[in-house]
Amino acid sequence: MQFDSQLHRVPVDLGEHAYDIEVGYGLRNQLAEHLAPWNKGQQWVVLTQQAIFDIYAPVVDSLRAAGFNIHPIIVPGDESAKNIRYAEQVWSEMVELGCDRSSILLALGGGVVGDLGGFVAATYMRGIPFVQIPTTLLAMVDSAIGGKTAVNLAAGKNLVGAIYQPKAVLIDPDFLATLPRRNVISSLAEAVKYGFIRDVSIFETFETRFDDLVALNDEALLSEIIAKSCAIKAAIVSADQFENGERRLLNYGHTIGHAFETLEAYQGLYHGEAVLYGMKCANFISHHKGLLSKADYLRAKAVLDRFELPPLSKMAAEDILKVVAHDKKYINGKLNFIVLDALGNGLVSTDVTADDITASLGEVA
Numbered sequence: 001m002q003f004d005s006q007l008h009r010v011p012v013d014l015g016e017h018a019y020d021i022e023v024g025y026g027l028r029n030q031l032a033e034h035l036a037p038w039n040k041g042q043q044w045v046v047l048t049q050q051a052i053f054d055i056y057a058p059v060v061d062s063l064r065a066a067g068f069n070i071h072p073i074i075v076p077g078d079e080s081a082k083n084i085r086y087a088e089q090v091w092s093e094m095v096e097l098g099c100d101r102s103s104i105l106l107a108l109g110g111g112v113v114g115d116l117g118g119f120v121a122a123t124y125m126r127g128i129p130f131v132q133i134p135t136t137l138l139a140m141v142d143s144a145i146g147g148k149t150a151v152n153l154a155a156g157k158n159l160v161g162a163i164y165q166p167k168a169v170l171i172d173p174d175f176l177a178t179l180p181r182r183n184v185i186s187s188l189a190e191a192v193k194y195g196f197i198r199d200v201s202i203f204e205t206f207e208t209r210f211d212d213l214v215a216l217n218d219e220a221l222l223s224e225i226i227a228k229s230c231a232i233k234a235a236i237v238s239a240d241q242f243e244n245g246e247r248r249l250l251n252y253g254h255t256i257g258h259a260f261e262t263l264e265a266y267q268g269l270y271h272g273e274a275v276l277y278g279m280k281c282a283n284f285i286s287h288h289k290g291l292l293s294k295a296d297y298l299r300a301k302a303v304l305d306r307f308e309l310p311p312l313s314k315m316a317a318e319d320i321l322k323v324v325a326h327d328k329k330y331i332n333g334k335l336n337f338i339v340l341d342a343l344g345n346g347l348v349s350t351d352v353t354a355d356d357i358t359a360s361l362g363e364v365a
C-alpha cells in the first residue's frame with residue numbers, strides 16, 4: 001500500500017466527535033487547503049518545539065500567506081513540556097494573542113506536543129478545536145489518534161488530562177526525513193505493539209524487515225505500517241473511546257514502562273524505549289503465567305532484543321510497584337495488566353501480582 005500523491009483516509013467513527021485521519025506524502029504543503037473550511041479569520045496557534053520550528057517554519061509561513069492569522073508558540077523539546085507549568089504558559093500566551101473560543105490550535109510535533117496541545121485545547125476557555133499534525137512516527141501511528149491528552153505529575157505519567165478528540169489528524173510521512181534515529185526506534189515500539197496485541201502480520205514484518213523499518217528507506221513498507229497502525233488504533237478507539245474495555249490493550253508494555261519513565265524523572269528513557277522494556281516484562285509475565293507458549297515468547301524476545309535501547313537505571317522493585325499502584329489501570333483495587341496468550345492477541349488480566357512484576361524485572365536487569 002503506497003500513498004503517493006493519493007490521500008489515504010481512515011475514519012475515526014465517534015458520532016458527533018468523528019474525524020478523519022488523512023495520510024499523504026507532501027500533505028504539509030497543502031495544509032491551507034485542508035484547513036480553509038475552518039478559517040473564519042480567527043486567531044490560530046501552532047504549538048511546537050524549537051527543533052521542529054527551525055526546520056518547518058515554512059509550513060507556518062505558508063498558512064500565514066494563505067490568510068491564516070497564525071502564531072507559533074514554542075515549548076521545551078522534551079518530555080518536561082508535558083507539565084501543568086507549560087500548559088499555564090501556553091494558556092497565558094493565548095490570552096495575550098487574543099485567542100477566543102473560535103481559535104484553533106494546531107499541534108505540530110510528536111507525542112509531547114500532541115498530548116500537551118490537546119490538553120491545552122481541551123481546557124482553554126473550556127475547550128477549543130484542535131488539529132493534530134504529527135511529525136514523529138510514534139505520533140503518526142499512535143498518539144495523534146484517539147484523543148488521550150495529558151500532562152505528567154512527578155508521581156506518574158499522564159495522571160492529569162482529558163479525553164478530547166481532535167477535529168482532524170493530518171499525517172505527512174515526509175516529516176520523518178528529519179527525525180533522529182533514536183526517536184525512530186522509540187516510535188517503532190508503538191507500531192510493534194499492534195503486532196503483539198492485535199495483528200500478527202505486523203509482528204512478522206518486524207521479524208523480516210526490521211532494518212528497513214528503522215532505516216525508513218522503503219516508502220511502501222512505511223506506508224503499510226502507518227496505514228495498518230492507524231486502522232487498528234482508529235478501530236479500537238471507535239469501539240471504546242473511554243477505555244472501559246478493549247482500549248486497555250493499547251497499554252500493553254505501559255504499566256511497567258511508565259514506571260521506568262517516572263522513576264527516571266522523565267529524563268532518561270524515551271517513551272517508546274520505556275515501553276519496549278515494559279513489553280519484555282509483560283511477555284515474561286505472559287509466559288510465566290502459562291498464557292504465552294515458550295516458542296512465542298522466544299520469537300517475541302528475538303524481535304524486542306533487536307531494538308537498541310539505552311541502559312535502564314537501577315531501580316528498586318518496591319519503587320516500581322509504588323508507581324504502578326498509581327497507574328490509571330489500577331481500578332477498585334485491581335490492576336488491569338495487559339498480557340498475551342499468542343502473538344497478535346493481547347488480553348486484560350486482573351491476576352498479575354506484585355510478585356509477578358518483581359520476577360519480570362530479571363528480564364530487563
Ligand SMILES: NC(=O)c1ccc[n+]([C@@H]2O[C@H](COP(=O)([O-])OP(=O)(O)OC[C@H]3O[C@@H](n4cnc5c(N)ncnc54)[C@H](O)[C@@H]3O)[C@@H](O)[C@H]2O)c1
Pocket residue numbers: 049050051052055077078079082109110111112113115135136137138139142143144145146147148149157175176177178179180183186187190270271272
Ligand atoms: N496520547 C496518546 O495516545 C499517546 C500515545 C503514545 C505516546 N504518547 C506520548 O507521546 C510522547 C512521546 O512522543 P514522541 O515519541 O513523538 O516524542 P517527542 O514528542 O518527545 O518528540 C521527540 C523529539 O523529536 C523532535 N522532533 C519531532 N518531530 C521531528 C521531526 N520531524 N524532525 C526533527 N525532530 C523532530 C521533537 O522536538 C523532540 O525533541 C510521550 O509523552 C508519550 O507519553 C501519547
Ligand SMILES: O=C(O)C(=O)C[C@@H](O)[C@H](O)[C@H](O)COP(=O)(O)O
Pocket residue numbers: 142145146148157158190243247250251254328
Ligand atoms: O491511546 C491509548 O489508549 C493508549 O494507551 C496509547 C498509549 O501508547 C499511550 O502511551 C497512552 O498515553 C498511555 O495511556 P495512559 O492512559 O496509560 O496514560
Ligand SMILES: [Zn+2]
Pocket residue numbers: 190254271275
Ligand atoms: Zn504509548
